[in-house]
Amino acid sequence: MRAIWKGAVSFGLVNVPVRLFSATENHDVQFRQVHVKDGGRIKYQRVCSIDGEEVPYSDIAKGYETADGQMVVLTDEEMKSLPSRSSKEISIEKFVPSDQIDPLLFDRSYYLEPDKTGLKPYVLLRDALAKADRMALVTVSIRTRMTLAVLRVREGVIVLQTLLWSDEIRRPEFDYLSEDTHATDKELAMASSLVDSLAGDYEPDEFEDDYSEAVEALVSSKIEGGEVKETPAARPEETEVVDLLAALQRSVDKAKAAKSGGASTSEIRQDEAEEQPAQPAARQAAAQKGSSTGAPKKAASTQTTAKQTPAKKSTTKKAATKKAATKKAATKRKAS
Template sequence: MRAIWKGALTFGLVNVPVKVYAATEEHDVSLHQVHSKDGGRIRYQRVCELDGEVVPYAEIDRAYDDGERTVVLTKEDLAALPAERSREIEVVEFVPTDQIDPLLFERAYYLEPDSSSPKAYALLRETLERTDRTAVVRFSLREKTRLAALRVRGNVLTLQTLRWADEIREAAFPSLEEKVTVSDKELKLSAALVEGFAADFDPGSFTDEYQDELRTLIDAKLAKGEAIDTAETFGEREEETGGEVIDLMEALRASVERSRQQRGEEKPPPKKGKRASGQ
């Protein structure tokens, strides 16, 4: 991996030199656009509206338009901003981990100690683990001020950027304002269904089926040419059916029963009803 940023973690007077690495990568098959008639590659060019010339990326600056005037911001202007010049990841507070809404999470990064002695790095890592808290940090990266969560993963400090509070939309749905009554029987069956699917999460056990199928399709085209039978490659496609489930209890019972069958469990015997008085 190649470091994308170097700086220092700071909390109080403690300074922890670190290198920052992207923790994730895309696995999608890379596709490009072509002309459907002849297969010619479609390319996009940056063309100046004034002279009609193609502009190289090195000659492109940013600008802000307020509707009446345009202000051009050069690369030098942006690089001169105090926040952009800062090479610090500043810890602003330590918070209970469960107080950070998962909706706020964005990109994840690994932090590697960047000094001959990683003691300060280990100190911060152990502190986070023992206090069971997440450090909220602030730093600048790629012309943006970022808020991030600093946490421990194994023996590595990780940084996960956070969205700003005003970037989260409010979930205001009229349909959720309607009062709904859920019976004890429905809750019991639903809980049984949850138990039937209960497991320890292992992300490695899941695969991106669409990307796997896309690679299969590409390999088939490479081997057989353009004229291939999709059904031959993937098998017959089942018709998808949809519709609203009307009987919730019946759907829950059927789901619980199917879950039991998949686990090889026997169906429990029916409970005996109470005898009527006088019998």
Template sequence: MPRSIWKGAVSFGLVTIPVKLYGATEEKDISFRQVHDADGGRIKYRRVCEVCGEEVPYEHIAKGYDAGDGRMVTLEASDFDELPLPSAKAIEIVQFVDLDDVDPSYFAKSYFLEAEGPGAKPYVLLREALAESGRAGIVKVALRSRETLALVRAKGDLLMMHTMLWPDELRDGSFAAPPAEIKANPAEVTMAKMFIDQLAGAFDPGEFTDSYREALEQVVSAKLQGVPMPSTSSGPKDAEVVDLVAALKASVEAAKRRREEAAKAEGKAAKAG
């Protein structure tokens, strides 16, 4: 069981729910060490103080704020623990919103909320009320030395919390939009929607895998065993100017064939079983 990273309480109105917070995700990337390419030796970094020149153990490294005028303020761990901030140990729901009203661009990290002791009954109450109303709670909470906006929602038997970026942390992406004079004609849009319909289905994350990580694992395994490297697939071809309607029509037909073949395969598997 993972360790909780935060303890506090969720409150809505006069109802308080003691909770623990757990990380809901973990990264599965392959980790590498920095090495010297000539002999494979590991690269090490030393934490050296620029004043005394001594190497500093990690436990003696504090956080310093540079005031910009030559002054440096050193903050201890206790300074962060004793912040005069209401959200430091409490998650107060300040607004309820429809889930569809929140742009996914704001979401940062996901967490599980676990009720503690007498918090189980009000936890279930909040979970059921959110699920039946189709809404989520907007909160502010202090995590990892910063206050963040967050959203609390019901998912199955759980309450989950998703930290969110502040509005000024989202960049303006208008520079990436195509020129306004470029338009798609009705026939192209209709054909594109037909292709979308052919690939439409219920989202099942279990159907997808990290192909990049799998390919990287093959390369690492080949190097460890001293065998030839796996063959590489051909890269993408240069884009060509084509008839969009014709290309989409061909795509729709190909998607139909794939679905028919998949349905036949499932039928054979069902008969065999």
């Protein structure tokens, strides 16, 4: 077991260092909600009931709904201002007769284990409780909120049981039980005879959770029969960063292909245009306007220059040939 709280029991002028352990555990069968088709687990999202948008945990606050349906939002700062206690002390207020604590008030149960240094005062408190046949009424703050609890002895160990507040116990309001109706003497005698015939001692191991055992047997039979779904790994959620990296990689690959003569520049631009997601009307119009005046014109100019380069070299060569012929003719006239 793992300790969930550490502190000390204040017993007059004596402090008993203790650790708190959960005394109970729930063995109810736990089912998962899954998709019948493939066995995938069902995910739940935090969605705002007004705008339908998913809300990140950082934007979620505590809200108090009034009786008329109004909502009062409480911030973290306001919650911190509320009275709370973080004391590591179990303070004994008084010792009360055991029969004065209605079992309906019991909430959660914990074992108290003493530290090695506090073994002697722990045993002293345990034996005093057992001899007095009383429960120690205490106040304790386990999770910031102060609550009432009792200490009692069970099998040589001090048990702490938290109590519900008195106003948390509902009062039964059954009008028909308020009538002056009682069983007859004959009926009561027969009922008493039935009670005597079923009298016995409580043996915890006498009863078992047949539902849990039946579920486990059913699951085992399905496993043995091969009725098990091989649930594939959940599909990872794509993010904008992953998409950006993929787009950059495609751009690099196409640029290399164009450089090696595998694809023309115009083909690359056409592919990139096809990969662009649909744009809103306003952005699309702006993009079209820019294409008629901006960067696309510069690209077209680049293409024109690239196409005209061979023609320019040819004109220069002709000019050089003509100049050489003129110079040769002039030399010939001068010689004659």
